[in-house]
Amino acid sequence: MAKVTGWIGNLLRVNLTTGNITVEDSMKYKDLVGGAGLGYKVIFDEVPQGTKAFDEANKVVIAVGPLTGTAAPCSGRTNITSLAPTNPYHAITDSHMGGNFGPWMKFAGYDAIIIEGAAKSPVWVRIEDDKVSIEDAGSLWGKGTVDTTKAINDIMGKEACIAAIGQAGEKQRNLASIVNSVNHSAGGHGGILGAKNLKAIGIIGKRAVHLADENAKEWLKLNEYMMSDIIGANNQHVVPNTPQPWAEYHNPGSRWTAQLGLFWGAANPPVETGECPPGDKNKVGLRTQKAIFDLGPVAEERTIKMAGCYSCPIRCQSNMYMPELEKYGLTPYATSTCINYSSPGTAMVKGYADGESKGMDAMITKCLGSRLADDYGIWSNYGQLPRDFRHMYNSGKLKEVLPKEEYDSINFDLLEKGDPGWMLEYYNNLIGDGEFSHLLDGPYWMAQRWSMGDEYWNEYSNNIWSKMAYPKHHSNEAGAQVGVLVNIMFNRDANSHTHMNFIGAGLPIGLLKEIAGEVWGSPDALDAPKDYTPMNEYKAKFAKWSIDRNFLHDSITLCNWVWPMVVSPSKSRNYRGDTALESKFFSLATGIETSEEELDYMAERICTLHRAATIKQMATIDMRNEHDTIPEWVFNVDPDMEPFTEGTVKLDRDDMQLALTMLYKEYGWDEKTGAPTRATYEKLGLKDVADELEGLNLLP
Amino acid sequence: MFEREIDNFINKVRTRREFLKVSGKSIAGVAVTTSVLNLIGCSKTTGDEDEPVDSVQAFVTPAGLLVAEANRCTGCQRCEMVCTVTNDEKIHPLISRVKIARNFNYGEEITDNYRHENGYFGNFLMTPETCHQCEDAKCAAACPKQAINQSETTKAWTVDDDLCIGCGACTQACPWNMPTIDSETNKSTKCILCGACADNCITGALRVIPWEKFEATVRRKGYLVS
Numbered sequence: 060m061a062k063v064t065g066w067i068g069n070l071l072r073v074n075l076t077t078g079n080i081t082v083e084d085s086m087k088y089k090d091l092v093g094g095a096g097l098g099y100k101v102i103f104d105e106v107p108q109g110t111k112a113f114d115e116a117n118k119v120v121i122a123v124g125p126l127t128g129t130a131a132p133c134s135g136r137t138n139i140t141s142l143a144p145t146n147p148y149h150a151i152t153d154s155h156m157g158g159n160f161g162p163w164m165k166f167a168g169y170d171a172i173i174i175e176g177a178a179k180s181p182v183w184v185r186i187e188d189d190k191v192s193i194e195d196a197g198s199l200w201g202k203g204t205v206d207t208t209k210a211i212n213d214i215m216g217k218e219a220c221i222a223a224i225g226q227a228g229e230k231q232r233n234l235a236s237i238v239n240s241v242n243h244s245a246g247g248h249g250g251i252l253g254a255k256n257l258k259a260i261g262i263i264g265k266r267a268v269h270l271a272d273e274n275a276k277e278w279l280k281l282n283e284y285m286m287s288d289i290i291g292a293n294n295q296h297v298v299p300n301t302p303q304p305w306a307e308y309h310n311p312g313s314r315w316t317a318q319l320g321l322f323w324g325a326a327n328p329p330v331e332t333g334e335c336p337p338g339d340k341n342k343v344g345l346r347t348q349k350a351i352f353d354l355g356p357v358a359e360e361r362t363i364k365m366a367g368c369y370s371c372p373i374r375c376q377s378n379m380y381m382p383e384l385e386k387y388g389l390t391p392y393a394t395s396t397c398i399n400y401s402s403p404g405t406a407m408v409k410g411y412a413d414g415e416s417k418g419m420d421a422m423i424t425k426c427l428g429s430r431l432a433d434d435y436g437i438w439s440n441y442g443q444l445p446r447d448f449r450h451m452y453n454s455g456k457l458k459e460v461l462p463k464e465e466y467d468s469i470n471f472d473l474l475e476k477g478d479p480g481w482m483l484e485y486y487n488n489l490i491g492d493g494e495f496s497h498l499l500d501g502p503y504w505m506a507q508r509w510s511m512g513d514e515y516w517n518e519y520s521n522n523i524w525s526k527m528a529y530p531k532h533h534s535n536e537a538g539a540q541v542g543v544l545v546n547i548m549f550n551r552d553a554n555s556h557t558h559m560n561f562i563g564a565g566l567p568i569g570l571l572k573e574i575a576g577e578v579w580g581s582p583d584a585l586d587a588p589k590d591y592t593p594m595n596e597y598k599a600k601f602a603k604w605s606i607d608r609n610f611l612h613d614s615i616t617l618c619n620w621v622w623p624m625v626v627s628p629s630k631s632r633n634y635r636g637d638t639a640l641e642s643k644f645f646s647l648a649t650g651i652e653t654s655e656e657e658l659d660y661m662a663e664r665i666c667t668l669h670r671a672a673t674i675k676q677m678a679t680i681d682m683r684n685e686h687d688t689i690p691e692w693v694f695n696v697d698p699d700m701e702p703f704t705e706g707t708v709k710l711d712r713d714d715m716q717l718a719l720t721m722l723y724k725e726y727g728w729d730e731k732t733g734a735p736t737r738a739t740y741e742k743l744g745l746k747d748v749a750d751e752l753e754g755l756n757l758l759p
Numbered sequence: 760m761f762e763r764e765i766d767n768f769i770n771k772v773r774t775r776r777e778f779l780k781v782s783g784k785s786i787a788g789v790a791v792t793t794s795v796l797n798l799i800g801c802s803k804t805t806g807d808e809d810e811p812v813d814s815v816q817a818f819v820t821p822a823g824l825l826v827a828e829a830n831r832c833t834g835c836q837r838c839e840m841v842c843t844v845t846n847d848e849k850i851h852p853l854i855s856r857v858k859i860a861r862n863f864n865y866g867e868e869i870t871d872n873y874r875h876e877n878g879y880f881g882n883f884l885m886t887p888e889t890c891h892q893c894e895d896a897k898c899a900a901a902c903p904k905q906a907i908n909q910s911e912t913t914k915a916w917t918v919d920d921d922l923c924i925g926c927g928a929c930t931q932a933c934p935w936n937m938p939t940i941d942s943e944t945n946k947s948t949k950c951i952l953c954g955a956c957a958d959n960c961i962t963g964a965l966r967v968i969p970w971e972k973f974e975a976t977v978r979r980k981g982y983l984v985s
Contacts, residue, residue, distance in 0.1 A: 128850055129850060130837065130840030130841065130844055130850050159860075159863070166851060166852075205874075205880065208880070209869070209873055209880065212864065212865070212869055213869065217861070217864050217865045217868070217869040218852075218860060218861050218863075218864065240864070240879060241879055241880060265851070265853060265942050266851070266943075267843070267847070267849040267850060267851035267854065267941075267943060268849060268850045268851065269848070269849040269850075270844065270848055270849060270850075273848070274848070275844050275845065275848035278844055279841070279844060279845065279955075282841070282844075282959075286959070286961075323830075326814075326830040326831070327812070327813075327814055327830055328793065328796065328812060328814070328815075328830060329830075330830055330831050330962075340959065340961070341958075341959075341960055341961065341962070341963045341966075342961075342962070342963065343961045344833055344835065344961030344962040345961075345962050345963075363882070363883050363884070364830070364831070364832075364833055364883060364884075365833050366833055366834055366879070366883065367833065367835065368835075369835070369836055370835065370836065370837060370840060371835055372835060372837060372961040374833045374835070374961075378883040380882075390874045390875055390881075392874070392881065392882055392883060394883070
């Protein structure tokens, strides 16, 4: 048998109840690619229906894919699958982190790590190649993620990668993250590790990731092609955001901020971003000066450099020199969280002392808040946490639900004055033991606890996506029905950027529509912004493709913030990208020649399995009415305007129900309920899944 | 002042290149000042022109002037990956001939003051380490099998896989521990100046300025180097 490449072939299972550590064959999950696909199958097969996220019976699957560690551009992501404590049904979700952890798993010899059971007292798991042990974490409990990491690096050596929970995870808060390498955080599963008394996992290994036989030259050619001709800037924006002599187009919304005279100003010596036209692969990493995009012009002189994940040439995080933080007891260094710096900023509900939304006070506040959030391991729920705080504070509800003594003990003066010091007060109370900390329950449980009414659920600016209780994430404002269909599919905020990156690439709408026609069959797949048309089958194809590629990227693993490459910055290609690039890298990594269509088919299988796991946990097949619900504001925003008139993102109820039907049809799911049929499961090689669901009376 | 700095730099480069031609050997390390950086087209600087810039290292190599700029390194580690894909048809930081992963978290060593020191857990800075292609190559001298010799074509100190026994004497002998033993092949991996790392650096933090280009640049500015 030829040597397996791409995958390692090993799955590590650590049972914290029994202390058993075993290694199994991971190749039985090969048809599910890896990452999320593998995670869904393990949870579907092994976690009993109705299990709650913090139950001992729940499991956490940390998994990577065949491209992890192969040096494919933007392949540094790690996928974590488990039940989600934020979800009303504790349905299945993924959390994702970049950094170094995923590739380090491959170097240690594992495609996946399953954590099961629960330890009686705090532990951490030490993995050095095939030497795996469960260690006492008594001295680590109570520490932030950074100090925890340092303490474990003292034991394992400075090159080991550590994924840890902070205080939020220890206290089993729903909005807790798992963090590696300072600021690479996976949201929503940190509390599960806390429930299992698992503080951290340290990993290092000596095993190389092999490419399929003699494919190195081909790999280098493909890499050269992608880096020179195809890749753009952050979010695959492919035009600069200022006019530049080499560029036919520019767009002020583009994250391609590099330009002459714009620097990483706190670098020594400063580094000019300059012009970074396509074809010059030695400047790709300079294209995105993210600090000024996130924090405004004030950030330029404080920018040490850009940063990002292992293997990624798109540096979407900024590293800052902020001596002002010393006043708050921190070091003068700060970096963005996984959703830039926005979450701490939103918690400043009365603005900033200097009156500027992108001034020095805002920058100090956001850098301070980001440091605390990542160290405490707090998940912002895609920025919903501070919006929930804003709603509670501004409506006066917070004063009602907090005990008077607790309310009076919190220094809201800082908030009222716009003082950055509010960040310490805010985050320290979030990880405290008071009523305030229930903001970390997430929208559904918080609303139950505090009896929130329709004014909370239906207010457009609150961003809540239906009673499934996650925030909207590129929905009706992003491609009309396409964005809505992407947002109904998951059990947390839709982390799918496939559609949004295409829409936001910066190219003129006429050109985007042309490309949409080539990829999804008709230019009608894409509407111009705020100029929407009724549903059509090409939008359903666009939505399905967007969702499937997201599942594919989380499984293979690639970063869906950059991939797929629908467009490129190359005028010589007429801005066409290459949607077959994933399959080309997959073929070279695994040695299994796989077409774009074959890989998309595997993605459809993963999506359908995710649907099955959701149906099993929710114990209903009526996905249309119980799961795929759409918030009121999609239909009643802009009360004076009709849907499908220029100037509004408003959509029509009946048209959206038709959109659901058309999406179900594209997937071969039951058009009434939105549940996959037995025929579809079997066609996708998921007969065992259909059998299990039939036993639970959960087939349409 | 500016001209003296550049003259000194060019004199050093010239001397070392001449030495290189005669002996076929290289010498590590040329102090780089702000004015020199500007001259060779690296990061634009506005600092004191005479002061050596700590974040930048330059090495005279047979292939050209190798420049490593820590201020430009974003820690993507793609230099290591491309190195090992090119030379080993597989990926691992340990066998890379350019080193960045080992300094990623805490710089050269982990200390209790780590939040202020080099590395991603401190001031975020990290330096891509490269083989110096030393004049007096300690790796070659230490090899019990004389497996490390200068290539006639590239002039780089190169491991002969047929002779290498994977003993690790080269790793120990190198002051910077640059050669490493691939545990899967039991052979020493050592930089052969293939240039893949610099060619693929996404920000130009690693660059090899070929001698023809270097000479053309300095000549254009009114200096002579031969």
